[in-house]
Amino acid sequence: MSTAKNYLELNKKLWNDKVDFHLQSDFYDMDGFYNGRNSLMDIEMSYLKSVAGKTILHLQCHFGQDTISLSKLGATVTGVDFSEKAIQAAKAIATKLQTDTRFLCCDIYDLPNHLDEPFDIVFTSYGTIGWLPDLDKWAKVISKFLKPDGQLIFVEFHPVVWMFDYDFKSVAYDYFNTEAIIETTEGTYADKSAPIKNTNVNWNHPTSEVINSLVQNGLCIERFDEYDYSPYNCFNGMVEFEPQKFRIASLAKKFPMVFALIARKK
Helix, strand or coil: CCCCCCHHHHHHHHHHHHHHHHHCCCCCCHHHHHCCCCCCCHHHHHHHCCCCCCEEEEECCCCCHHHHHHHHCCCEEEEEECCHHHHHHHHHHHHHCCCCCEEEECCHHHHHHCCCCCEEEEEEECCCHHHCCCHHHHHHHHHHHEEEEEEEEEEEECCCHHHECCCCCCECCCCCCCCCEEEEEECECCECCCCCEEEEEECCCCHHHHHHHHHCCCEEEEEEEEECCECCCCCCCEEEEECCEEEECCCCCCCCCEEEEEEEEC
16 A cells, blocks of 8 residues: 555554644643633634634644633534544543533544534644545535535635745745655654654645635635735744744745635535
């Protein structure tokens, strides 16, 4: 079996290995989270607005900080991730915080075999679609789980970001989805010194692929924005120019770092 075909096994190991280090990291600040911090950033909050009373499906939720934050805002939320260790941690955190957040462990493409109910909102954010080879299948899952007139709220790192090498000194990768990107990496964005080393498989997805996959599966794009900063300090060489706003120091605001969109099911 080729590495690209074996991507689920490789990537699941990667994300299982990250969980313990992420839970202990300053990046995720679990102490602050247990003491009431809402993990959702201003960008997605400007899209989500009031979610009280809404049903929300959160795709690729990791260990559930954002999922639980949505629950604490009054939504009924289901989080999904393929990492067994992440979902185990998410359930423990939800229990400790006494929220009714529900978590399911499965691959996103396989979700229709594990869940059968419609939602007001499907939410997914930051570093998600690069782990998926086929955005048409992704959009079909989103469309299946949205109620008529329901909304996808999607925030993601801009595909231009993924063109650069890890130090943002040169263009190293294709903007377009030409082939699987297979690499061996050490550490993790939340703890670069973490003693873990994994082979991972990713795909770059241009904005046209994102938009067309949604439109072709019955969703109408209502809003699309681009941002010249990241709310996370997760790349090499970043500088914080305003609270919770980070840019690559050498590139300033010359390129987009994040995009966000709202799409409604027809």
